[in-house]
Amino acid sequence: MHLLVTGANGQLGQCLADQLVAQVIPHTLLSRQDADINDTVVLERIIADKAVTAIINAAAYTAVDKAESEPELAQRVNVDGPAALAKLSARFDIPLLHVSTDYVFDGNQQRPYVETDAAVPVGVYGQTKLDGELAIQRHATKYIILRTAWVFGEYGNNFLKTMLRLGKERDTLGVVADQIGCPTYAGDIAKALITIARQLHDGDGEDNAKYGVYHYVGDEAVSWHGFAVAIFAEANRMGVLAKVPIVNAITTEAYPAPAKRPGVSVLSTAKITEDYGLGASKWRVALLCILVSCL
Numbered sequence: 001m002h003l004l005v006t007g008a009n010g011q012l013g014q015c016l017a018d019q020l021v022a023q024v025i026p027h028t029l030l031s032r033q034d035a036d037i038n039d040t041v042v043l044e045r046i047i048a049d050k051a052v053t054a055i056i057n058a059a060a061y062t063a064v065d066k067a068e069s070e071p072e073l074a075q076r077v078n079v080d081g082p083a084a085l086a087k088l089s090a091r092f093d094i095p096l097l098h099v100s101t102d103y104v105f106d107g108n109q110q111r112p113y114v115e116t117d118a119a120v121p122v123g124v125y126g127q128t129k130l131d132g133e134l135a136i137q138r139h140a141t142k143y144i145i146l147r148t149a150w151v152f153g154e155y156g157n158n159f160l161k162t163m164l165r166l167g168k169e170r171d172t173l174g175v176v177a178d179q180i181g182c183p184t185y186a187g188d189i190a191k192a193l194i195t196i197a198r199q200l201h202d203g204d205g206e207d208n209a210k211y212g213v214y215h216y217v218g219d220e221a222v223s224w225h226g227f228a229v230a231i232f233a234e235a236n237r238m239g240v241l242a243k244v245p246i247v248n249a250i251t252t253e254a255y256p257a258p259a260k261r262p263g264v265s266v267l268s269t270a271k272i273t274e275d276y277g278l279g280a281s282k283w284r285v286a287l288l289c290i291l292v293s294c295l
């Protein structure tokens, strides 16, 4: 087995790197500086030279608000790039494991979304991620599209780090309480992707029933306000923050932003548990571990 990871310098990419080293799995890490995911010629050479057995694509355009004013760039990274990787997956007959988002849904459903529910994005980022999924489905057969949500961890930019920064700067914060989702630890996503890659490899990748779209998120739904309250409570308990700010629950209208976001984007993880034996990310446990050891 030899795994090729794109987006290696991102929040998830760095967790993948840690896990691949910890599990002693042969791999090649590619940051954007090493190779753009649209650069088929370079990628083709690497796949052949290293005898790559699966690609994990952690590269993406993830600036949700900025995407509204940069749709072409978001399209290039989130649609054209995955399409190029899917063609390489087909040419070399190796699986492509790709990461997508809860933002492909409109968030108007009152029960957890399953993989077959209609995806109707409400913003440019979500639309490009959905178009990326469709491009992969068009060009590859051996693909895993792992939809996750509200990713946080020790690396990169995320809501946890934003809250800790704002908590130091301000006495009072307003955080939206009418958007509900499932926080997911980036390290757990990395482990899930590697578990899937291993199982596909050990099964020679011929078990077609195991390819397709999967949801993988945290085990408890909360609002962004609820997530912020949990972050500050734990940070204070762990001594990371000497004082906690007052966190007011506000509506989406009271926090104007360029991009519209889904209301309730809770995803069901039943399918990934059934097919791959993976339990949902225990986000409160992960939050505690990160605060204790990593920040």
Ligand SMILES: NC(=O)C1=CN([C@@H]2O[C@H](COP(=O)(O)OP(=O)(O)OC[C@H]3O[C@@H](n4cnc5c(N)ncnc54)[C@H](OP(=O)(O)O)[C@@H]3O)[C@@H](O)[C@H]2O)C=CC1
Pocket: 006, 007, 008, 009, 010, 011, 012, 013, 031, 032, 033, 035, 036, 037, 038, 057, 058, 059, 060, 061, 062, 077, 081, 099, 100, 101, 102, 129, 147, 148, 149, 150, 151, 152, 156, 157
């Ligand atoms: N963050 C979140 O809350 C969520 C993320 N996801 C999905 O998870 C995946 C990983 O996200 P996350 O790690 O948070 O994202 P990051 O933004 O932290 O990382 C993305 C990485 O992709 C790289 N990249 C951008 N464009 C290109 C390109 N053209 N070629 C090669 N590399 C490129 C970036 O490089 P550079 O560092 O140079 O900019 C960056 O290192 C994405 O598919 C995202 O859509 C899904 C749900 C929630």
Ligand SMILES: Cc1cn([C@H]2C[C@H](O)[C@@H](COP(=O)(O)OP(=O)(O)O[C@H]3O[C@@H](C)C(=O)[C@@H](O)[C@H]3O)O2)c(=O)[nH]c1=O
Pocket: 062, 063, 064, 065, 101, 102, 103, 148, 149, 150, 151, 158, 159, 162, 166, 173, 174, 175, 176, 179, 224, 255, 257, 261
């Ligand atoms: C900083 C801040 C944000 N908010 C709101 C804005 C927004 O509705 C919500 C989350 O803010 P963020 O901009 O950090 O999160 P956002 O970039 O929307 O997060 C999304 O990223 C992409 C990549 C995904 O795929 C999604 O799953 C999701 O994680 O919290 C407040 O209400 N108060 C605040 O002080």
